[in-house]
Amino acid sequence: xxLPSVSNSHKTNEVAVSVRGLGLTYTTAxxxxxxxxxxxxxxxxxxxxxxxxxALDEVNLDVEYGQVLGIIxxxxxxxxxxxxxxxxxxxxxxxxxxxxxxxxxxxxLGVGFNPSMSGRDNVYLGGLAAGMSRxxxxxxxxxxxxxxxxxxxxxxxxxxxxxxMYARLAFSxxxxxxxxxLIVDEALSTGDAKFKEKSLNRIKExxxxxxxxILVSHAMATLEDVCNDVxxxxxxxxxxxxxxxxxxxxxxEFLQVGKSAAIDEDV
Amino acid sequence: xxxxxxxxxxFRAGLPPLRKYWKSLWSRRTFISEYSRSELREQHFDSAxxxxxxxxxxxxxxxxxxxxxxxxxxxxxxxRYAHLTATLFLFYLxxxxxxxxxxxxxxxxxxxxxxxFPRIMLPVxxxxxxxxxxxxxxxxxxxxxxxxxxxxxxxxxxxxxxxxITMLLALGLAVTISCINVYFRDIASFLPYMTRTLLYLxxxxxxxxxxxxxxxxxxxxxxxxxxxxxxxRALVHGQAPLTSHMLIGLGWAVGIFLxxxxxxxxxxxxxxxxx
Numbered sequence: 001x002x003l004p005s006v007s008n009s010h011k012t013n014e015v016a017v018s019v020r021g022l023g024l025t026y027t028t029a030x031x032x033x034x035x036x037x038x039x040x041x042x043x044x045x046x047x048x049x050x051x052x053x054x055a056l057d058e059v060n061l062d063v064e065y066g067q068v069l070g071i072i073x074x075x076x077x078x079x080x081x082x083x084x085x086x087x088x089x090x091x092x093x094x095x096x097x098x099x100x101x102x103x104x105x106x107x108x109l110g111v112g113f114n115p116s117m118s119g120r121d122n123v124y125l126g127g128l129a130a131g132m133s134r135x136x137x138x139x140x141x142x143x144x145x146x147x148x149x150x151x152x153x154x155x156x157x158x159x160x161x162x163x164x165m166y167a168r169l170a171f172s173x174x175x176x177x178x179x180x181x182l183i184v185d186e187a188l189s190t191g192d193a194k195f196k197e198k199s200l201n202r203i204k205e206x207x208x209x210x211x212x213x214i215l216v217s218h219a220m221a222t223l224e225d226v227c228n229d230v231x232x233x234x235x236x237x238x239x240x241x242x243x244x245x246x247x248x249x250x251x252x253e254f255l256q257v258g259k260s261a262a263i264d265e266d267v
Numbered sequence: 268x269x270x271x272x273x274x275x276x277x278f279r280a281g282l283p284p285l286r287k288y289w290k291s292l293w294s295r296r297t298f299i300s301e302y303s304r305s306e307l308r309e310q311h312f313d314s315a316x317x318x319x320x321x322x323x324x325x326x327x328x329x330x331x332x333x334x335x336x337x338x339x340x341x342x343x344x345x346x347r348y349a350h351l352t353a354t355l356f357l358f359y360l361x362x363x364x365x366x367x368x369x370x371x372x373x374x375x376x377x378x379x380x381x382x383x384f385p386r387i388m389l390p391v392x393x394x395x396x397x398x399x400x401x402x403x404x405x406x407x408x409x410x411x412x413x414x415x416x417x418x419x420x421x422x423x424x425x426x427x428x429x430x431x432i433t434m435l436l437a438l439g440l441a442v443t444i445s446c447i448n449v450y451f452r453d454i455a456s457f458l459p460y461m462t463r464t465l466l467y468l469x470x471x472x473x474x475x476x477x478x479x480x481x482x483x484x485x486x487x488x489x490x491x492x493x494x495x496x497x498x499x500r501a502l503v504h505g506q507a508p509l510t511s512h513m514l515i516g517l518g519w520a521v522g523i524f525l526x527x528x529x530x531x532x533x534x535x536x537x538x539x540x541x542x
Contacts, residue, residue, distance in 0.1 A: 026540040027537070028541060029450075033452045034452060036457075088383035089382070090540065097273075103273075113376070114309075117309050125378075126378065128297050128298035128302075129295065129378055129384045134297055
């Protein structure tokens with residue numbers, strides 16, 4: 001669905017992703033693990049089982065080729081939801097999203113859906129699920145394994161991995177397939193300092209005129225360094241978009257104000 | 268450039284565009300085969316002992332149940348043992364599809380939250396794994412049958428359509444239960460009781476013809492009843508199955524498959540927010 005085998009070359013300033021009037025409302029279970037038992041026990045008490053969440057509201061956003069867009073915002077601002085909608089994982093409730101090119105996603109959870117299988121199996125399965133062919137994965141596999149620095153651990157079950165190893169493998173997969181559009185959600189600041197630097201360098205390498213990068217992160221300094229555009233989301237709405245320095249400064253001020261207001265409230 | 272590669276718009280309740288969905292599913296068929304292979308490898312079924320266990324496990328099960336039959340009914344014969352093994356093995360195809368399918372969506376959480384793909388791939392893979400586990404037992408049954416000296420007959424080929432019906436039923440059940448488990452996570456814990464009940468309601472430890480007339484209504488509520496009876500008639504007795512049983516079995520399988528798939532496809536787009 002999101003990684004067609006043929007990728008076209010794109011020109012700078014051509015639209016990569018167009019988001020128009022995007023609204024996302026969804027119903028989710030209040031319980032983390034909803035059970036029939038709990039449901040039966042609460043019968044007749046009229047307790048609510050689900051919660052409606054308005055995650056995104058009238059978001060308009062264009063991402064062009066050649067752009068490195070950073071997305072910032074507090075927890076629950078709708079950053080991850082926006083990424084999932086662009087990746088086609090969540091359907092929008094309102095509006096329209098057009099994607100011009102292949103998308104590779106590295107969302108917060110990363111690769112590796114079956115912990116009892118080896119890293120190698122998980123890379124293959126993740127790639128096949130994303131619509132890549134076996135040959136395509138074969139041609140990238142060596143590079144992925146090398147970049148992740150996992151060594152022989154690549155053939156060990158993923159449940160034996162540390163969280164850093166998980167993250168390294170996930171990053172390597174997403175950054176190696178060279179998609180037209182790469183979405184990285186809060187996965188930049190994982191791994192040790194050395195790998196962090198390595199991944200940051202890879203992101204910088206991936207910046208090119210015929211690629212669009214969307215990075216979600218709380219690491220402001222990194223975003224300021226890497227991005228040429230930053231969008232700030234707050235409570236599902238796009239607050240500001242533009243020059244990284246300006247937007248990040250505004251966001252930092254907002255955080256300061258928010259913080260002091262919260263302190264005032266406590267007093 | 269003017270035509271987008273992907274357009275995402277709000278969906279209405281109901282089914283996604285089926286042709287597009289099927290195309291997307293078909294293009295990922297390697298995932299299904301690769302997944303079942305990795306899963307079987309992970310369970311060590313690629314090793315000699317793993318394969319032996321695959322065969323030994325149902326054999327031991329059938330031996331235990333045979334003991335039960337002998338103790339309860341006081342006597343037994345080779346046909347009864349052949350009937351028991353044939354139906355028990357087919358029953359385990361359905362039971363394994365259910366146990367593999369029930370957690371297929373919830374266990375695939377990472378993949379679902381990270382990648383856009385037809386979610387039905389996961390329960391389908393669970394059924395494919397169950398089929399791979401079933402095939403060696405079929406060979407074992409044929410060996411048992413030969414050793415017991417039961418005559419071979421052309422009617423035994425009726426087993427092929429019966430097996431196809433069973434696979435469709437298993438697929439329908441796996442798809443349905445994987446979806447239910449997203450909303451009620453404890454369904455997996457109820458499953459052993461459900462499969463056990465189904466086992467006793469099905470003509471496995473007894474033959475369909477042995478059932479008392481007053482208990483006959485039970486077979487109306489059990490999709491496996493007509494299927495297992497047809498299977499036993501074809502493979503054990505070398506007779507053509509009853510047309511009515513074939514039709515009822517097919518009806519159940521198609522019905523469960525269609526309802527389950529509809530339920531699944533109309534819900535799958537919200538799995539990402541429910542996991």
